[in-house]
Each structure stands twice: as C-alpha cells, then as structure tokens.
Amino acid sequence: MKYFIIAGERSGDLHGSNLVTAIKMADKEAEIVGWGGDYMEAAGVNILMHYKALAFMGFFEVLMNLSKILGFFKVCKKQVLDYKPDAIILIDYGGFNMRLAKWAKSQGFKVFYYISPKVWAWNQNRALKLKQNIDRLFVIFPFEVDFFKKFDYEVEFVGNPLFDAIATFRPNPDFLSQNKLNDKKIIALLPGSRKQEVEKMLELMVATKKQFPEYRFVIAGVGNLSKEFYQRFLTDDISLVFDQAYDLLSHAEAAMVTSGTATLETALFGVPQVVCYKTSPITYSIGKIVIRVPFISLVNLIAQKEVVTELLQDELTPENIALEIKMVLNNSERRKEQIAEYQRIRSILGSTGASATTGKRIVEILNNSRLANH
Template identity: 70%
Template sequence: MKYFIIAGERSGDLHGSNLIKAIKTADNQAGGVPSIIKAWGGDYMQEAGAEITKHYRDLAFMGFLEVLKNLPTILGFIGECKKTIEEFKPDAIILIDYAGFNMRIAKWAKKEGYKVFYYISPKVWAWNQSRAWSLKKNLDRLFVIFPFEVEFFKKYHFDVEFVGNPLFDAIATFKPSADFLIRNNLSDKKIIALLPGSRKQEVEKMLNLMVATQSKFADYQFVIAGVGNLSLDFYKPFLNDNISLVIDQTYDLLSHSTAALVTSGTATLETALFGVPQVVCYKTSIISYQIGKWVIKVPYISLVNLVAQKEVVKELIQDDLTIENLSNELDKIINNQSFRNQQILDYKQVKESLGEVGASEKTGRRIVEILSSTKQ
C-alpha cells in the first residue's frame, strides 16, 4: 500500500521514523506488496525508508505572531502539499502532530475521499478546544499518546485509541556511547545540559539566557544540545572554554548530565524519562505571549507537569524567565538534595502513567489492519 506522512518538526520526524518501520513490517505481514512511503519530514524518516519530498526545516514557524507574518508562505506550502498528495494517490494519509498545518490537510483530504489517520494528537485540549469536533469529523482514526487525552475526547463523543507514548520507543532503541565525553572533547566536570529547541528563533532567544547562568556554576561544564538543521556558525557565539556543543546527541548528553535547562516541548518529557532534574524555560514575542495567555486553557506548559497534573518541574515563562530566576532554580535542582530527590521520584510516577514501549508498532499495525479490512 501507499502512504503519505506529514511531520513538521524534529520530534515528529523521530516518531515518524519508528512508525514507518512498523508500517513496513505490518504491511508485509498482511501479504501486501512492499509499502511505498512518501513524506514531508526529515532525516530520521528518510533513514527509515521514506522518500522525503519536503524537509521540516522549511516549515518551522514558532508563535502566533510568527505564523501570521508567514501565513502566505504557509498557505503556499499547503497548496504544494495537496498537489503532491494528488499526484501520489496514497491509500492513507498519516498526520503527526503539527496541528495548524495538518488539520487543514485533514479537512481537505477527508473531502477528497482519502483515508486520514492522526498519530500524536494536536494539543486541542490546551487551547481552542472546539477543534476536537473538527478532528472527529475529518479523521478515520486518532491515536493519542497521553492517558488524559482519552477522557478529554470523550466529552466530544469521540472514541480515540491510546497507544502509549512513542518516546519510550525512541529511548528503548538508544544505546549510550561509551566514548561520548572523549569524542566530543568534554572534560570530567559534571554536565549541565542546555536544550534550547530546534527552531532558529527560539534557540537564539533561549540560549542567550541559558548561557548567561554559566558564570555562577563554575564547577560544571555547560553542554548545548545542538541540532543538525542549524549551522555550526549559528552556535559559535554561545561557546567558550566552559560551554560546549554536541550535535544530534541529545540522548547521550542527557545520559551523562546532572541537570538540564530545557525549552518547553517534547524535550521536557524526554529529560524526565532520563531522570535528569530540569528547569523549564519559555519565552516568545510579547504579542504571541499575550495571545497565548488569552487562549491557552491548561495550567502548565510542560508535558511533565501536564501528565502529572501538578508542578513537578519549575516553569519559568516570559517575564519570569530571568537570569536570576533561572540561576536560583538551577541551584535548587543541583544542590537542594530533597528538592532534587522529589523531582526524580515524581518522574517515576509520570513514567508509569505513560504506558509501555510499542506505541509506534501498535499504531502502524492498527493503520494497516484498518486499511486491509476496508479493501476486503
């Protein structure tokens, strides 16, 4: 069978790659011809066997204001994507997160008669919750990765499938590198990891604040978790004798870290699953922040706190994200042993609530099963 997959961000690319492997296995077992997969995604999905027709680095716009400023470009991408799908004529379209773009594609695709699956639900529970009706109308199946999402969608009479969290899949296949420190010219000092994100505009904003705390923690080395879609020249201004950079080695970095400063997003949950105490950081333009305050309906921005339904990690947002506050919170998770231990204990409860390894495999298998049953 033929599949078209859309992932607009690095995390979606990672989970999409595991989904592709699962689809290929399940499709072959179902007795079909070898699956053909085209995608808008990234390097991980390409390595898994998809033909990438557009890279997610071209699609990354952050914040309400930034999206509005780039709306003509985004609408152009949507038109280009529709054309690619029409030429490919897939048996199924699979959407991964990336709500603003993918929900528009879902609406169009359903009208055109395509089978539409969504893996990793848009965060409609966070803002503009009425979008749940649109998902119900335009999808053949929605696969969710957080337990609380099942209850949320029940309010809209929408039965969704909880498949577990795909981060378990990614972490389960990870094997720490024994030579990580040597290979990256890192010292024997304990490491504070800096995870500033993957979009250029957010990375620049976050790193300026994160690296400013370094002088107060001279006994530690700071290591930036860089991403390959940004150039080395971009990171150079943030580096010095005690601030280093590793590229596309976030899991290795976390497995060697004592603490972390993390931009809100999937990385907060990844950091928790590695058991690394963290402070969550988020800052955007004033206009985007004011719009966000108005529309966001959840009490936290980090996935760790949302899953736990309480404050497990400190969130420093917008005006609260100062060098002083960041330094004070970092000091707590390093030097206040009871505070540090409590966060690690809460991490274990978060992990237990997220299910087990196999989310991508389960989702891939279910998609193939549904498609196969409709073709009989």
C-alpha cells in the same frame, strides 16, 4: 499499499521514522512518500519536502508567514493528488495538518492522525474538527482519552513514542572523551530546534554560567542549525554537541530545557530540570487568553501538578534560571522529589511500542476496510 505521511518538525520526524518501520513490517508492499526529515528518510520514506522549510512557531510568526504557509499547502495538495495514496498519515503539527485533514477528507482520502494536536490546550472545540475529518486518531497521553470523550469521540491510546526512541537508544561509551567533556560535571542546555527560539533561549541560559564555575555547560545542538550559528555562545566552559541529546542527558546533573517534547525526554532520563519558555509579546498575550491548561510543560501536564518549575516570559531571567538549577543540584530535597515524580510519570505513560502498535493498527484498519468494500 501507498502511504503519504506528514511530519512538520524534528520530534514528528523521529516518531514518524519508527511508525514507518512498523508499517513496513505489517505491509511488505508499502510505498511511502511524504514530508519529514532525515530520520524518516533513513527509514525509507521518499521525502518530498524537508521540515526545515516549515519551522514557523507562535501566532504572530505564523501570521507574518501566512502566504508562504498557504503556498506549502498548495504544493502538498498537488503532491497528494498526483500520488493517490491509500492513506494519509498526519503526525502532530496541528496548524498545518488539521487544515490538510479537512481537505483530504473532502477528497475522499482515508486519514489517520498519530500524536494528536494539543487541542486540549486551547480552542478545545477543534476536537470536533478532528472527529469530523479523521478516520482514526491515535493519542499518546492517557488524559487525552478522557478529554476526547467529552466530545463523544473514541480515540485509541497507544502509549508514548518517546519510550520507543529511548528504548532503541544505545549510549556511546566514548561520548565524554570524544567531546572532551571529562573535566567537570555537566549541566545540559536544551534550547530547542527552531532557530528563533534557540537564539532567544541560549542568550538567557548561557548568561547563568558565571554562577556555576565548577560545572561545564553543554549545549544540545541540532543538525538543522549550523555550527557557526552556535559559535558565539561557546567558551572554554561551554561546549556544543550535535544530535547527541540522549547521550548528553545520560551524563547531565541537571538541565535547562525549552518547553516542548524535550521536557518529557529529560524527565524520562531522570535529570532534574527547569523549564524555560519565552516568545514574542504578541504571541504570549494571545496565548494567555486562549490557553486552557494550567501548565506548559508535558511533565507537569501528565503529573497534573507542578513537578518542575516553569519560568515563562518575564519570569525567565538568568537570575531565576540559576536559582532553580541550584535548587536541584547535589543531593537536595527538591532533586529527590523531582526524580521520584519522574518515576510516577513513567508508570502513567505505560511502556514501549506506541509506534509499532500504531503502524500495525493502520495497516489492519486499511485491510479490513478493503475487505468490507469487496
């Protein structure tokens, strides 16, 4: 069968690659093209558009780039029509993918969604659009099943794909020596993957360095940004590693993390953290009006209480970041509490196999529907 898959950012690309591997195991004849990145390409997807071109975030930023985004949408529709897939698989990336789902459904394509857009966070009525336009929605957080039930929408909870990514991770035994990080204990900086957020976050994170002379700061760099881009943040005591976030978290004492998937990854590695988030004043003002959840980090949302401190917008200052990091270093009570709560979060999320389950289910549903049509 033929599949067209769309992931618009790095984490979607990673989970998409594991999903593709599972589809190919269940469907030996699978042909897969789509939008994504290096991970999906390595898994055998013919990449028609790299997610680097699609990295717009925030209400204001999206509005500023609307014509560009509409242009991408037009290109994508043409590619789908030319390819005529048996199924379109959408991964997260709500703004673009929900719009595409509506169009694809109107054209009679079978549409699957893996990793639901965060419709529970804001504009919750979008759940009705998902119900209308998606043949099957696979969700990765247990609380999403109950949320969608309110809209009389049965979804499938498949577990969390981060467990897959972490389970397949093999630590590099030479990570410290190869990156010349043997001299001091490490505080990890995970500033995100989009240029505009990384710039904003790193300026604030590195400004705390003088308060931690006995530690080395290590930035988790991402391959879609150049070494030159990070260069101005580096000093004798601030290092950079590229695409080695899991190795970095395996050695870190604490972490400063930009809100997003990385907060949950940091928790699953058992590293105490402070969550950082800052966007344009316009985007933040709109967000305050429309966002319907009490927390911004996945860690707190899953725990349904404050496990990690979230420093947002004006609260995100070097002084506040440093204060929070100091509170989770050494053998403090706060540190022990966070690590204990991380264990509880692990048990809530289940175990490995989210991508394998989803891939198998997609092929199964397509085969059943083919049988029913004959």
